Amino acid sequence: MKDLKIKNRFTAELPADLDETNEIRQVSKAVFSFVNPTPPSNPKLIHASEEVADLVGISKDEIQSESFLNVFSGKEVLAGTRPYAMCYAGHQFGNWAGQLGDGRAINLTEVEHNNSFFTLQLKGAGKTPYSRTADGLAVLRSSVREYLCAEAMHHLGVPTTRSLSLMLSGDQVLRDILYNGNPAYEKGAVVCRVAPSFIRFGSFEMLTARNELKNLKEFVEYNIKYYFPEIQGEPKEQYLQFFKTVADKTREMILHWQRVGFVHGVMNTDNMSVHGITIDYGPYGWLENYDPNWTPNTTDSQNRRYRFGNQPQIAQWNLYQLANALYPLINEAEPLEKILESFITDFDSDYKTMFLSKLGLFTSTEADDALIEGLETVLQLSETDMTIFFRNLSQIKKADSIEKAIEKIEYAFYTPAEISGSILDSWKKWFAVYLQRLQAEHPSDQERSEKMNTINPKYVLRNYMSQLAIDAADQDDYTLIDELYLLLQKPYDEQPEYEKWFAKRPDWARSKVGCSMLSCSS
Structure with a gap:
């Protein structure tokens, strides 16, 4: 890793915590604290992504080196760097939680490669000033899920952080997996995550909540300078454009989540990236049967705030909190409100286009709203696998009978025997409309099928x-x-x-x- 081009823009240009002790505390007038990883006792490399290594400037041979093992397990600090944890706040399940921060994440450094910049971050590398009552470590089970999911999402075309490496720490970590009073020791692990940055909505909320407006202004301008350099104009106009850009990128990300059936599970404002990328893979899941009310998070099982069908509305709610945080720099509510109001309007329009493309329909008619609503209804009449249904839908031909069409998607039904009586009638009615609608499309069956198969994945990380x-x-x-x-x-x-x-x-x-x-x- 001798050729890594180290950059320390974040720590060089933004206000640091003057207290360099690694004690859990409230941190003010700073956006980060310097902190070193806790050295693991016996690190072991489980897996590394050659693709991501190449992305940041690490060779294939270097992945197998002792230096790679030591740096990305937290055993050694890379020369010329000062690791740090970020200070941010957030709303958790709709409630203000105050200071949160990187409680189990430590940013190693920023690197430049091929004119792009990447932040390398370890998750599970030990205590930071923001760990609250925790130890800052992570276990193998959650680390495997994060490592695989980030890479899976990238290849699905969903904006996301990336995964560089997955390592065992060699240490045991005590965890209560379901928070039910039954803690047990598990294998410790460390994942290296890669992103343009790990700046969150909560980073801005923290500064505004503490009335640190000078730092807020400096932080917003830092983001614009390095991550959104296309934004120009007077300061107030830049701040508004920054908010709109974040809103647009967030909308695009959520649209992809809905396209592939991904449920994040914990859409707190501290888990929302200004880059519009998916971060913090915790209690996530993919829809198995098509159920808009499903959430994988046990903590959310009662209110289902973060259920699949509510993700666009939660994204808008989170953007409201970001708008509130930016308001002191703008001092006008109306332009912020316009951006927020257009978020759902634009999302609904984009969602319709996206959903039609999943159906192999690449033009739009006035009747398509009813077609989409009809399918979303019939999919829930009996357990129907979302991924399999949409993938097999590409096999249907314009000349197929209704019965033949249903036969081609039958594998998606969890209980085929239930597809009878009124449920079967509902499916027949929907397919009658759909098959008629296919007749109005110009692409051949083969062209439509090939295009659908670039939109509807065959494999997701269930x-x-x-x-x-x-x-x-x-x-x-x-x-x-x-x-x-x-x-x-x-x-x-x-x-x-x-x-x-x-x-x-x-x-x-x-x-x-x-x-x-x-x-x-x-």
Whole structure:
């Protein structure tokens, strides 16, 4: 890693915590604190992404080096760098939580490669001033999920952080997996995450809440200077454009979540990136059966605030909090409100276009709203796998009968025997409209099918798949991690050698911890 081009823009240009002790505390008048990782006792590399290594300027050979192992496990500090943890606040489940910060994440440094900048961050590398009552460590189970999911999302075309490496720390970590008073020791692990930065909505909320307006102005201008240099004009106009750009990028990200059936599970404002990328993979999940009310997070099981169908509205709510944080620099509510109001309007328009493309319809008619609503209704009449349904929909031809069309998507039904009576009638009515609608499309069946298969993935990282890899890794078997990693690099390809993963959730996964019940415990 001798050729890494180290950049320290964040720590060189922004206000630092003057207290350099690693004691848990309230940090004021700063956006970060210097802190070193806790050295692991016996680190071991489980997996590394050659693609991400190349992205940041690390060679394939260097991945196998002792230096790579030591730096990205937290055992050694890279020469010329000063690791740090960021200070931010946030709203958690709709409630103001005050100071939060990087409680189990430590930013190693920023690097430049091929005219792009990347922040390298360790998750699970030890205590920071923001760890509150925790130890700043992470366990293997959550680390495997984060490592695989970030890369899976990237190859699905969803804006996301990336994963560089996954390592065992060699230490045991005590965790209460379901917060039910039954803690147990688990294997410790460290993931290196990569992103343009890990700046969150909560970073701005923290500064405004403490009335640190000079630092707020400096921080916003830092973001514009380095991450949104296309923004020009008078200061107030720049701040508004910054907010609009973040809102637009957030909308695009949520649109991709809905397209592939991803549920983040904990959309707190401290888990929202100004870059419009998916960060903080905790109790996430993919829709198995199509259920807009589903959330994978046990903490959210009662109110379902972060359920699949509510993600666009939550994104808007979070943007309201960012707007409130930026307001002292703008002192006008109306232009901020216009951006917020247009968020859902624009999202609804984009969602319609996206949903029609999933159906293989690339023009729009007035009747399409009813077609979409009709499908969203009929999908919920009996458990129907979202991924399999949309993928197999591409096999339907314009000349197919209604019965033939239903036969082609039948594999998506969890209980085929239920597709009878009124439920079958509803499906027949919807397919009658859909098949008629296909006649108005100009692409041939083959052209439409090929295009649909670039929009509807065949493979996603279902929770049961992750859990199988975790269970094997607990026994020192990492072959499933590697298999899933390779599979998910090409989620839109048929990959017949991996056909076994094109399958509905097995019955054993319905109630298994890690498959249906997930918490923020990591």
